[in-house]
Amino acid sequence: MAHCLRISGARLRFISSSSLTSRFPYIRGLDAIHEKLLFEEDHALKHKKAMSGVIDKRTSNCLLPRNALSSRQISSTTVSLHQEIGMPSLSPTMTQGNIAKWRKREGDQVAPGDVLCEIETDKATLEMEAMEEGFLAKILCGDGSKDIPVGQPIAIVVESEEEIAEFKDYKVAAGGASSSSPPKKEAALKEEAPKDESAKSSSNQSAPELPKSEQTVSANDRVFASPAARKIAEENNVSLTNLQGSGTAVAPQKPSEKPIQSLDFTDIPNTQIRRITAQRLLLSKQTIPHYYLTVDTQVDSLLALRSKLNNLQEASSGKRISINDFVLKAAAMALRKVPECNSSWNDDYIRQFHNVNISVAVQTDFGLLVPVVRDADKKGLAAIADDVKTLADKAKKNSLKPTDYEGGTFTVSNLGGPFGVKQFCAIINPPQACILAVGTTDKRVVRDLDGGFTTSTYMSVTLSCDHRVVDGAIGARWLGAFKSYIEDPVTLIL
Incomplete structure (x- = not known):
């Protein structure tokens, strides 16, 4: 054979x-x-x-x-056949990642499914698993390594424990070629030599000595004297440098002001999530023509229905339903009525989505995350409440999976309930066409049907629209549908 x-x-x-x-x-x-x-x-x-x-x-x-994730390598040096583990692409928008923590150490045995390390992406921190069995011979990018391009080798895996020692000094050159020995220093020494020579030549050079006459002139130029005084001194061969002026002495200079004390500050390194959020929001503001529509919605009926439903939830050990859960359901139902708002812009066409997936903005210690409640129009209030609480907990623990935050078609951002913000305008989450900003509830004095006065609870919401996709009249229609669902919430559970 x-x-x-x-x-x-x-x-x-x-x-x-x-x-x-x-x-x-x-x-x-x-x-x-x-x-x-x-x-x-x-x-x-x-x-x-x-x-x-x-x-x-x-x-x-x-x-x-060579594979984008890993590759088998054999070189003309004495290293054995090995596998280069590359930085994986763990999300559609990921171009680089950070190594948060290595779970395996050099010399450890690995098997398919073993967690090698934790990768910080533009969305969350995810676990990277081994694809083949072997031994982790070399970690090329240690804990805390940042901005590693997708595909760049981060570790070496070999088949047998005896081969680990061969990769002690293993390095990957910038061009992707592997090397098992440290780079030579001759080039660096050659570069330093011209610098030393230039330094010596510059130090040996001295300024040309001026003639005595020029030195005298330059010295006399520093004496404060009128042209007439200079002429008389020259006629009498008197040097002005040896004379004391008879005029009024020059006023003493004011003491220099103390320098302004510099400000105390702390530089906080940007996380991968913060950088990607900044890039996407800047792109949104620079490329999407935003406009904003605001309406006030009366929520007395919603609050009364919520109280009844929560009594039933407590009796059945279910999770409480929040005002935001009603908002998500109403937004999803309004998108079914006005599907033009459930779209995204492309240069040659407008894509209108058939699924209503609501992205929910969640503030965490790691930054702003936007997990997705899928098919919100087909779910009841209790199911939406369960999804939101589960996703929010995962977001705060930085344990969201790509399936938890991909595929959103419309975003809801609520700063009213948790922060008491009355009204605000949100930035569109690309490639979506709309985002709803939800303010807090407040009581207002209004006229009743009998001509008197009463109090009622209102909530302000602002819809941000991409004018390339959603015209003003379309946005107004969507807000009208949303308002009708909020003010008559029984229609949300029928």
């Missing part, structure tokens, strides 16, 4: 082609690779010089392809 050649350290090892196929089933075009690696046994004996660290160039570059 034909065999393929493999270099492991300074050893020559033979692996059957069937074994290689079973170990690397994910490699495309493996048959073609085998054809290049197959040797007759008598021919293989002629290549025992590979034991000295030399390998046929025809095989060194074609053994395995």
Whole structure:
């Protein structure tokens, strides 16, 4: 049976082609690779010089392809066949990530499904799992490493424990080539030499000495004297530098003011979530033509219905329903009536979504996160309350999964209930076309039907719209539908 050649350290090892196929089933075009690696046994004996660290160039570059996540590598140095673990892409918008913490240490054995490290993405902190079994030989990017591009190697995995020592000084060059020895210092020394020579030449150079006449002139120029006095002194061969002026002395200078004390401050490093949030909101404000519509909604009926429903929830050990849960349900129902607001802009078309997925803004210690309540129009108030509380807890623990925050079609931001903000305008969450800003409830004195006065509870909401997608009349229609659901909340549970 034909065999393929493999270099492991300074050893020559033979692996059957069937074994290689079973170990690397994910490699495309493996048959073609085998054809290049197959040797007759008598021919293989002629290549025992590979034991000295030399390998046929025809095989060194074609053994395995590089993968975006990991790749098998074999180089012309003495390192063994190994797997480079690259920074994965864990969200659609992720271009770089941070290493929050390594769960495995160098030398640890790993198996498929083992958590290698925690990756901080633009949305959350996620766990990265091992894809194959082996030993973690080298960690290339340690705890706290920041702004690592997707695909850049962060660790090395080998098959046997004996091969770990070979990767003690392993490095990956900027161009992606691997190296098992530290870079040479000759180039650095050559760069320093010209600098030293230039420094010496500059230090040896001195300013040209001025003639005595020029020195005298420059010295006389520093004496404060009128042209007439200078002329008389010159006629009498008197040096002005040795004379004391008879005029009024120059007034003493005021003492210099104390410098203004600098401000005390602390620089707080931006997290990955904060940077991505800043980029997306800046993009939104610069590229989306916002406009804003505000209405006041009467919520007395909603508060009364909420009180009754919460009594039933407590009796059945269910979670309490908040005003925000009513807002989410009303927004979802209004999107079914006015689907133009459940859309996003593209240069050649406007995409109108059939699913109503409401993104809910949640403030956490890690930054602003926006998990998604899916198919909110098809869920009851109790189910929405359960989803919101579960997602909010996961967001505050920074444990959201990509499925928890992807696919939103409309956003609700509530600063009224938790913070008492009366009214505000929110920035659209791209690529969505609308976001609803919800203010707090407050009692107002209003006229009753008999011409007298009474008090009623109101809540202000402001709809921010992308004018490329939603015209003013469409936005007003949506707000009208939302207002009708809020002021007659029984329609939300029918």
